[in-house]
Amino acid sequence: xxxxxxELKPEDMVPERxxxxxxxxxxxxxxxxxxxxxxxxxxxxxxDSLDAGQMAYVRFHVEDAACPYCQAVLEDLGxxxxxxxxxxxxxxxxxxxxxTIHVLREKRGRDSK
Amino acid sequence: xxxxxxxxxxxxxxxxxxxxxxxxxxRIFFYVKKQVxxxxxxxxxxxxxxxxxxxxxxxxxxxxxxEQYLFGIARNRVVDxxxxxxxxxxxxxxxxxxxxxxxxxxxxxxxxRTPDESAVAFESVQNKSAALAAILKEYVAELWMAxxxxxxxxxxxLFALGGRNKEAAERFxxxxxxxxxxxxxxAIERLRALARQRDPQHDLFEGLWSPGAx
Numbered sequence: 001x002x003x004x005x006x007e008l009k010p011e012d013m014v015p016e017r018x019x020x021x022x023x024x025x026x027x028x029x030x031x032x033x034x035x036x037x038x039x040x041x042x043x044x045x046x047x048d049s050l051d052a053g054q055m056a057y058v059r060f061h062v063e064d065a066a067c068p069y070c071q072a073v074l075e076d077l078g079x080x081x082x083x084x085x086x087x088x089x090x091x092x093x094x095x096x097x098x099x100t101i102h103v104l105r106e107k108r109g110r111d112s113k
Numbered sequence: 114x115x116x117x118x119x120x121x122x123x124x125x126x127x128x129x130x131x132x133x134x135x136x137x138x139x140r141i142f143f144y145v146k147k148q149v150x151x152x153x154x155x156x157x158x159x160x161x162x163x164x165x166x167x168x169x170x171x172x173x174x175x176x177x178x179x180e181q182y183l184f185g186i187a188r189n190r191v192v193d194x195x196x197x198x199x200x201x202x203x204x205x206x207x208x209x210x211x212x213x214x215x216x217x218x219x220x221x222x223x224x225x226r227t228p229d230e231s232a233v234a235f236e237s238v239q240n241k242s243a244a245l246a247a248i249l250k251e252y253v254a255e256l257w258m259a260x261x262x263x264x265x266x267x268x269x270x271l272f273a274l275g276g277r278n279k280e281a282a283e284r285f286x287x288x289x290x291x292x293x294x295x296x297x298x299x300a301i302e303r304l305r306a307l308a309r310q311r312d313p314q315h316d317l318f319e320g321l322w323s324p325g326a327x
Contacts, residue, residue: 010298017321018301022272025245025304029273030215031188032246033181035253035265057262065274066214069184072144079139089139092156096138097131099160103167104125111125 033069035061042073117179122170134163137180141187148191148216158194162187176243213274245317248307252300267293268300 029035037045037058044050045058062070117136121129141162146155165186173182256265267285270276271293276284278293287293301321308315 010294013298013301013321021301021318021321022297023275025249025272026218026275028242028245029249029269030218031185031242032249033184034246034249035269035273053260053262057265060266061269064214065269066216068144068147068216071147072140072142075143076140089142092142092159093134093138095156096134096160096163100130100134100163100167101127103164104127104130107167108125 033067036067036070037061039073039077042070043077046074046077119170119173119175119179122179123173125167125170130167133179137183138163141183144184145187145191149194154194158190159187161190165190213270213276213280215273218275241317244308244311244315248304248311248317251307252304255303264296267296271297 041050041054041058042062045055045062048055050058058070061067062074117133118126118129122133138159142155142159145158145162146152149155149158162183166183169186177185253265256262256268263285267281267287270281270284271278278290278297281287281293282290287296301318305318308317
């Protein structure tokens with residue numbers, strides 16, 4: 001799968017630049033959620049219905065790497081399947097609704113001037 | 114997952130925003146709470162994230178998904194929260210391995226640009242980041258399709274978590290550091306090839322090899 005045009009060797013790489021490049025890749029990887037599985041795969045993980053390799057990877061991503069996005073999705077998926085799951089969040093969602101409506105109306109009023 | 118109309122959101126349509134909140138507020142709340150722990154703080158920051166989303170929706174960049182947009186704002190609110198609590202922006206952690214998780218790294222200083230950096234330079238960095246994100250996702254999809262989950266774990270550990278070659282060799286039971294370095298090198302080569310397929314003129318990997326290397 002390598003580029004046919006070049007035969008670059010590892011020893012030709014400039015270590016400090018590779019280090020900086022790796023940090024850039026890392027930052028983009030985390031921010032763009034490059035390896036976050038789709039919610040359908042997370043649901044299958046929760047239901048223990050992935051194959052062994054997939055299960056091992058998702059477990060690493062969620063538990064070892066502790067991806068907060070995927071942990072949040074799993075918690076949300078678990079909440080949807082539990083009875084009375086919404087009770088602790090209901091008051092908060094009302095408050096959130098009110099504050100958002102307030103800002104929407106305020107912004108519409110400002111934007112129309 | 115529901116589809117949302119960016120046009121309706123930008124038109125500040127209350128029912129569209131209500132649908133968006135219905136879908137994403139639990140997820141954003143759980144994401145924030147993982148990091149701040151305190152329930153009330155998590156609610157407050159989640160609320161701030163959605164208010165920020167309303168205020169910024171006119172400038173929504175469609176190269177990102179709504180989910181990325183919302184999580185991005187939430188992440189910035191969390192970083193700001195930790196900055197206020199702890200004046201030193203960058204975690205001077207004596208034990209680097211304790212930050213080998215997304216949550217550990219998320220709590221470090223944001224890499225948002227400072228206000229006085231030029232708009233042109235900013236756009237250039239944004240374009241390069243978007244290009245790099247696209248080829249990384251393509252590469253991850255290749256590894257997933259090929260069932261190369263061990264390699265994917267190693268690369269995620271090295272790149273996303275900033276892990277060292279030696280740590281990776283021990284953690285993933287690989288022969289030695291050189292083998293890990295080889296995995297990293299071949300990944301960079303593959304990313305370079307994918308970048309070339311998209312844009313032969315790209316300069317994403319400029320300078321990684323010493324001048325004169327073929």
